[in-house]
Amino acid sequence: MxxxxxxxxxxxxxxxxxxxxxxxxxxxxxxxxxxxxxxxxxxxxxxxxxxxxxxxxxxxxxxxxxxxxxxxxxxxxxxxxxxxxxxxxxxxxxxxxxxxxxxxxxxxxxxxxxxxxxxxxxxxxxxxxxxxxxxxxxxxxxxxxxxxxxxxxxxxxxxxxxxxxxxxxxxxxxxxxxxxxxxxxxxxxxxxxxxxxxxxxxxxxxxxxxxxxxxxxxxxxxxxxxxxxxxxxxxxxxxxxxxxxxxxxxKDMMLQEGDRLRALRDHLRQQLADLPELQPTGDWQDRLPHHLSFCHRTLAGRRLVWAMNLAGIAISSGSACSSGRTKPSPTLLAMGYPPEIASGGIRLSLGYDTTAADVDWAALALKQAIARLQLGD
Ligand SMILES: Cc1ncc(COP(=O)(O)O)c(C=O)c1O
Structure with missing residues (x-):
């Protein structure tokens, strides 16, 4: 899948x-x-x-x-x-x-x-x-x-x-x-x-x-x-x-679609709420309806993106990589995150083809990826 x-x-x-x-x-x-x-x-x-x-x-x-x-x-x-x-x-x-x-x-x-x-x-x-x-x-x-x-x-x-x-x-x-x-x-x-x-x-x-x-x-x-x-x-x-x-x-579908995606997004966030090392980032009131972002306390966002890719799931990280070293995200730094945490940013963004099953599967895969990477560290 x-x-x-x-x-x-x-x-x-x-x-x-x-x-x-x-x-x-x-x-x-x-x-x-x-x-x-x-x-x-x-x-x-x-x-x-x-x-x-x-x-x-x-x-x-x-x-x-x-x-x-x-x-x-x-x-x-x-x-x-x-x-x-x-x-x-x-x-x-x-x-x-x-x-x-x-x-x-x-x-x-x-x-x-x-x-x-x-x-x-x-x-x-x-x-x-x-x-x-x-x-x-x-x-x-x-x-x-x-x-x-x-x-x-x-x-x-x-x-x-x-x-x-x-x-x-x-x-x-x-x-x-x-x-x-x-x-x-x-x-x-x-x-x-x-x-x-x-x-x-x-x-x-x-x-x-x-x-x-x-x-x-x-x-x-x-x-x-x-x-x-x-x-x-x-x-x-x-x-x-x-x-x-x-x-x-x-113009025709944005409002309805926004409501559907907001509900799916909140459900996804809920499913990940029991991971204390994964902190939500950004504003949870004034926020894009299809957008979910987190910061992992110990793992680099890029490693999570790679692990999810192996599971067939596309997400993205907020940090840039140069000469093989992950740099902290300038946005998270500007928001006050310390440099050692600011390279742990990830983003999951939903679209009109995203289903509830996709979201459940992604939550499970992310939990497994984090557990595996933490064991390997
Ligand atoms: C906030 C923002 N501004 C500008 C751009 C650049 O847009 P384009 O890819 O159409 O050049 C992007 C693309 O990701 C973006 O997210």
Whole structure:
């Protein structure tokens, strides 16, 4: 029996998404062409854009299609900061995904002042810390919405309100949130929001950036001026069709599916509650519905991932491995875990194909793997 519990890394393609992509892939046409072939492609793109706007609750602004979350984050960060001739100040957090943390490191190396907001033991950013960190020359705040590793969901409305009141551009990396929990840009003061199709049953290599009305960006690259000049290059029409279909499915099934997965996830957590050395990580109230994460006190997360893989179960670890040595997870360190424990992070993330039997089997396998590894230590 094989069980895939790594849906926060990537999700399988939903059959309706595959069908939508195949239908479009069997035709062709450059959306910039003036003939019917071109018009057909343009219609697919604009229909998908509308489906994504609906999922995000966007009434104004626009959605720019990109190659995924990484490009969207880069477009947001460099799109704002490149408008300034001299380095200014920006604010981020200590728990960002590399697709935000690395562009910001680059800016810092080029003279920008950066404030990294701390998080508490649940991975939450305190809104008052954001308030206190604003400076007269702060031009961008970029904060993760839902955390990939520990599942914590930030109070985006509160954080956004602080930025809006200060007149500072607010970007959020919502790659783990969009399609898995309700995201409504019409109620939340956000200027830029990144998302990625492969996190919600769409294809890999496509995503986008929501850009609120009145926000201007400098493009990452220049050329034919597609996507309102913000992302030159011939659009990947079949991928965009897949993203649109995934967005439409998410809108229809997200709430119901979220409830089902939350129940399964809580059941899984319950089954593992008798392992005192396995501590839950992240926030258990404000949390992604399909996401479960733990930290093992003595075993490295990678060893647990390997052991589970041998049992046919896909999970993931939060720590990075370089030259054969496991490094502690920067996120768990930022949350206050000591280095010797911060390499024990694991994540189990559920999806629409996860059943109760999968969860029971995974719990049993994890208990056995831990017992075996502990005996071998
Ligand atoms: C929070 C977060 N941001 C950004 C990314 C990068 O997205 P993509 O794989 O679409 O480039 C990921 C992917 O895991 C992510 O979890």
């Amino acid at each position: 094989q069980v895939y519990l790594d849906h926060s890394a990537t999700t399988p393609l939903h059959r309706e998404v595959r069908a939508a992509m195949e239908e479009v892939a069997s035709r062709w046409g450059n959306s910039s062409s003036l003939h019917i072939w071109g018009e057909r492609s343009l219609n697919v793109i604009e229909r998908s854009r509308q489906m994504v706007m609906n999922l995000l609750g966007a009434v104004g602004g626009r959605v720019v299609f990109t190659s995924g979350g990484t490009e969207s984050n880069n477009l947001a960060i460099f799109g704002i900061t490149r408008q300034y001739l001299t380095p200014q100040h920006l604010i981020t957090s200590t728990v960002e995904h590399a697709a935000v943390a690395e562009p910001i490191c680059w800016l810092e190396q080029h003279g920008w002042a950066v404030t990294r907001l701390p998080v508490d033991a649940r991975g939450q950013i305190a809104p008052q810390d954001l308030q206190l960190s604003l400076r007269p020359n702060t031009v961008l705040v970029s904060l993760i919405y839902a955390h990939n590793e520990v599942g914590t969901v930030q109070n985006l409305t509160k954080l956004g309100q602080i930025c809006r009141a200060a007149g500072v551009c607010f970007h959020t990396d919502a790659v783990q949130a969009v399609g898995r929990m309700p995201v409504d840009v019409s109620r939340c003061p956000v200027d830029l929001l990144s998302f990625s199709a492969h996190k919600f049953y769409g294809p890999q290599g496509i995503g986008g950036l929501y850009v609120a009305e009145g926000v201007s960006l400098v493009p990452l690259h220049f050329g034919g001026g597609q996507e309102d000049g913000l992302r030159s290059g011939t659009p990947a029409v079949p991928l965009i069709a897949g993203l649109g279909q995934a967005a439409s499915l998410a």
